[in-house]
Each structure stands twice: as C-alpha cells, then as structure tokens.
Amino acid sequence: MAGLSxxxxxxxxxxxxxxxxxxxxxxxxxxxxxxxxxxxxxxxxVVAYPAPDxxxxxxxxxxxxxxxxxxxxxxxxxxxxxGAPPVAIYEAAADRLAGELEAGRxxxxxxxxxxxxxxxxxxxxxxxxxxxRVEIVPGVSSLAACGAAAGQPLATRDETLTVVPATLPEAxxxxxxxxxxxxxxxxxxRHLGKLRRVLDRLDLxxxxxxxxxxxxxxxxxxxxxxxxxxxxxYFSMVLVRRGGPx
Amino acid sequence: MAGLSxxxxxxxxxxxxxxxxxxxxxxxxxxxxxxxxxxxxxxxxVVAYPAPDxxxxxxxxxxxxxxxxxxxxxxxxxxxxxGAPPVAIYEAAADRLAGELEAGRxxxxxxxxxxxxxxxxxxxxxxxxxxxRVEIVPGVSSLAACGAAAGQPLATRDETLTVVPATLPEAxxxxxxxxxxxxxxxxxxRHLGKLRRVLDRLDLxxxxxxxxxxxxxxxxxxxxxxxxxxxxxYFSMVLVRRGGPx
Numbered sequence: 001m002a003g004l005s006x007x008x009x010x011x012x013x014x015x016x017x018x019x020x021x022x023x024x025x026x027x028x029x030x031x032x033x034x035x036x037x038x039x040x041x042x043x044x045x046v047v048a049y050p051a052p053d054x055x056x057x058x059x060x061x062x063x064x065x066x067x068x069x070x071x072x073x074x075x076x077x078x079x080x081x082x083g084a085p086p087v088a089i090y091e092a093a094a095d096r097l098a099g100e101l102e103a104g105r106x107x108x109x110x111x112x113x114x115x116x117x118x119x120x121x122x123x124x125x126x127x128x129x130x131x132x133r134v135e136i137v138p139g140v141s142s143l144a145a146c147g148a149a150a151g152q153p154l155a156t157r158d159e160t161l162t163v164v165p166a167t168l169p170e171a172x173x174x175x176x177x178x179x180x181x182x183x184x185x186x187x188x189x190r191h192l193g194k195l196r197r198v199l200d201r202l203d204l205x206x207x208x209x210x211x212x213x214x215x216x217x218x219x220x221x222x223x224x225x226x227x228x229x230x231x232x233x234y235f236s237m238v239l240v241r242r243g244g245p246x
Numbered sequence: 247m248a249g250l251s252x253x254x255x256x257x258x259x260x261x262x263x264x265x266x267x268x269x270x271x272x273x274x275x276x277x278x279x280x281x282x283x284x285x286x287x288x289x290x291x292v293v294a295y296p297a298p299d300x301x302x303x304x305x306x307x308x309x310x311x312x313x314x315x316x317x318x319x320x321x322x323x324x325x326x327x328x329g330a331p332p333v334a335i336y337e338a339a340a341d342r343l344a345g346e347l348e349a350g351r352x353x354x355x356x357x358x359x360x361x362x363x364x365x366x367x368x369x370x371x372x373x374x375x376x377x378x379r380v381e382i383v384p385g386v387s388s389l390a391a392c393g394a395a396a397g398q399p400l401a402t403r404d405e406t407l408t409v410v411p412a413t414l415p416e417a418x419x420x421x422x423x424x425x426x427x428x429x430x431x432x433x434x435x436r437h438l439g440k441l442r443r444v445l446d447r448l449d450l451x452x453x454x455x456x457x458x459x460x461x462x463x464x465x466x467x468x469x470x471x472x473x474x475x476x477x478x479x480y481f482s483m484v485l486v487r488r489g490g491p492x
Contacts, residue, residue, distance in 0.1 A: 031282035033280060141360075144362065
C-alpha cells in the first residue's frame with residue numbers, strides 16, 4: 001500500500017518484505033475455492049488461519065489439499081464463546097504476521113467465505129495495511145452458497161437486499177426486517193428463537209427459508225417452521241424474500 | 247428437483263435428461279472462477295451465456311480458456327438498453343435450453359458474479375426448475391470483488407449491510423441509505439449524479455468509495471467526489487460505511 005518507506009539492508013538496498021494475502025476460501029465445499037486462492041496458497045511461505053481453542057480449523061480444512069509440509073502454519077486461536085473476541089488476540093496475531101512479513105515471507109491469511117463480508121480478520125488487515133503490502137482475494141460468500149442451496153434468489157431486479165446479524169436486539173431486528181424487500185439473516189445460532197418471534201409478528205415466517213452448512217455434504221434446507229430453535233448452529237442463515245415470483 | 251416423472255424411452259426405460267448448471271463465473275478476473283465451475287464447464291455438452299445484441303459475451307470471456315470446440319455454444323442476446331429485458335427473451339431461451347436438457351445434454355448457463363445475487367438468469371431458472379434438474383454453483387460476487395478492491399470491509403461485527411440498486415427513485419434511494427449502517431450501491435451507470443445528490447444531502451459522500459470494473463486490469467478505485475458522474479459504467483459500485491475504524 002502507499003506511503004511505505006522500505007527498510008534498508010546493511011548494504012543500503014531496500015529490504016524485500018512479504019505480502020499479506022487475505023484469502024476468502026469460500027463457504028466450505030473445497031471445490032468452491034477460486035483458482036487464484038489455490039495459486040497463492042501453493043506459493044506462500046506461511047499459511048495462517050483461525051482455529052478454535054482446541055481442535056481443527058474449518059478454514060484450513062477447506063483448503064487442506066493445497067497446503068504442503070514445507071509451509072509454516074500459524075493457527076490463530078479464538079475462544080469459542082459468544083461475543084467479540086478479545087482485542088489481544090488480534091494484536092498478538094498482527095504482531096506475529098508482521099514478523100513474517102518483515103522477514104520477507106509472504107503470508108496467506110485464510111478467511112471462511114469472503115474476506116470483506118463480516119470477515120473475522122478485518123481487524124488484522126486494518127492493523128497491517130498501513131505498514132505492509134496487503135492484497136485481498138475475494139471468495140464465494142456463505143450468502144451466495146445459501147442462495148444456491150435454497151435455489152432462490154437473494155434479490156433480483158430493483159429489490160434491496162439487507163444482510164442482518166441475528167445478534168441484534170429484538171427491536172432492531174424487527175425494524176430492519178420490517179423495512180427489507182429481501183433479507184439474509186446471518187449469525188443465527190442461539191438467536192433463532194428471537195428471529196422466529198420477529199418474523200411471526202411481521203407475518204414473514206412463511207416466506208423464510210432456513211439453510212444450514214450450505215455447500216457441505218451435511219447441508220440442510222428447510223422451511224423455517226420446521227427447524228428446532230434450540231438446534232441451529234452458528235453456520236446457518238435464514239433467507240426472507242417478500243417479492244412473489246421472479 | 248423433486249416431483250419429476252421421468253419420460254420413458256421406446257423400451258420403457260426412464261429417459262436420462264440433462265442437468266442445468268447455473269454457474270457464477272465471478273466478477274471478471276479469470277482466476278476468480280471456482281474449481282467447481284471449471285470442472286463442470288469442461289464436462290458439459292452445451293455452454294450458454296448472456297451476450298449483447300452484437301459482439302462478445304463478458305461472461306464467456308471470463309471462462310473462455312475452459313470452453314472447447316466440441317461444446318455447443320448458445321448466446322442469449324439481450325438488447326443493450328436500460329430497463330428490464332423483454333420477457334420473450336427469457337421464454338425463448340428457456341425453451342431452447344429445455345430442448346437440450348430433454349435431449350439428455352447437460353447445460354452450463356454462465357452468470358457474471360454470483361448466480362443468485364441479482365443474476366440475470368433468475369427468470370430462466372424459475373421457468374426450468376419445476377421440470378428439470380437444476381443445480382446452482384455459487385460464484386464470487388462483484389460485491390466481494392469491490393470490497394477487496396477498495397480494501398475496506400463491506401460490513402463487520404453487528405452492522406447491517408444493505409445492497410441498493412441505484413435505479414431506485416431518488417426518494418427511495420435516500421430512505422434506504424439514510425437507514426443503512428453500511429451500503430453497497432449497485433447498477434450505477436447513468437444514475438451516479440442522482441446518487442451523489444442523495445449522499446451529499448445525507449452527509450455521507452465523504453464516506454463513499456467508488457469502484458469500477460473490480461478485479462479487471464482496468465479496475466479503478468476512487469473517492470466518490472473524484473468521479474465524473476457522466477462517465478460511470480454499469481459495472482461500477484459505490485460502498486458507503488458509516489462505522490469508523492474496524
């Protein structure tokens with residue numbers, strides 16, 4: 001990015017720094033990765049990704065076949081509990097990746113879905129972009145995967161589409177959905193009961209389709225009414241479209 | 247899809263029909279095509295795509311390297327003028343593709359960006375899905391490509407994201423943008439002057455980034471104020487985000 005004043009080597013030559021690639025790896029199906037993501041993944045020295053406290057990273061699993069034993073891997077571990085992760089995790093991860101970039105190594109930072117649409121690494125890009133070369137590689141979003149799974153348009157023609165996190169307070173959720181032509185409600189998990197109440201009151205529950213783990217073999221598509229509100233995973237979405245036939 | 251009663255051959259065996267693949271080919275960079283799109287494209291007997299009255303199809307150009315001389319190609323030609331295309335074009339295209347499917351041939355129907363996000367072929371899927379096997383392959387949306395090009399999040403955390411067609415009447419555009427946390431205004435073209443007025447009055451023009459032909463070599467990213475309102479192509483977008491640092 002602009003404004004870099006490159007560090008110098010002992011011989012007064014500019015030091016070559018690495019590039020940070022923020023790579024959207026898509027919604028989960030390993031075939032929904034782009035050619036560009038595969039090319040960069042195979043080329044970088046370091047692959048970093050989000051992971052739970054313990055256990056495997058979903059983002060890494062999506063592209064596992066393209067990661068080789070010669071590549072350094074960095075798991076950025078997040079506590080698996082609701083709410084925003086501690087800022088210290090982003091700080092520490094940004095510092096660690098900055099070290100790799102300053103040593104001249106290219107880093108791929110994997111993001112599920114698309115990197116810039118509610119991407120969990122946006123705070124890391126924001127920290128590193130002023131001082132390092134950062135390139136974002138867009139990916140197939142879970143939004144696109146849910147529309148494909150449901151076989152229904154997210155929006156068409158002159159409709160507006162509103163993407164609404166289910167984590168909003170009930171009154172805000174209601175206000176947003178009341179105003180929407182078409183909506184995709186994301187981050188469902190334990191908020192499904194609240195969302196059901198809101199859609200029932202707006203008389204929109206019948207127009208709502210529930211999609212779980214879109215693009216994976218365990219993908220599930222169901223009318224919202226058929227879903228147990230206690231059993232929705234985080235990776236689920238509800239699509240609502242007011243418009244009739246398209 | 248469910249409910250098909252398969253036609254029979256002369257020998258009383260069910261006739262094998264083709265599958266229609268609705269394939270999102272991404273925003274323009276041939277490397278932003280998915281592995282699944284490439285696999286299906288190389289396998290199908292027929293490749294169909296939108297095209298202008300005269301001249302080349304942008305969707306076809308994106309994946310040209312994967313189309314072989316043994317494949318039948320069907321250009322679905324649209325008049326290059328504002329407004330919704332005549333229904334007769336969709337009717338004729340659906341009939342033609344139905345003929346291929348009934349003859350047992352698989353068909354890939356190419357869509358720029360993602361197929362279900364304002365996809366131009368939604369009316370064709372709607373006509374064919376009740377009678378044929380249809381599978382939608384999601385793609386990288388121009389939305390994702392614009393966020394990547396601008397190097398700024400489309401939305402983050404608990405923000406809502408509203409996708410608004412610039413073709414709306416000025417009062418509707420104003421109402422939608424006034425209520426949005428973050429917005430992506432699409433289908434800009436000759437509507438840029440109107441959008442500028444709306445954003446100026448909402449005091450949001452300073453927070454607006456203009457992106458043109460995202461992911462192509464001619465990609466352009468500029469503050470909205472720097473853009474000639476008479477010169478915006480259809481393939482441009484304006485991102486507005488109220489939130490401060492992320």
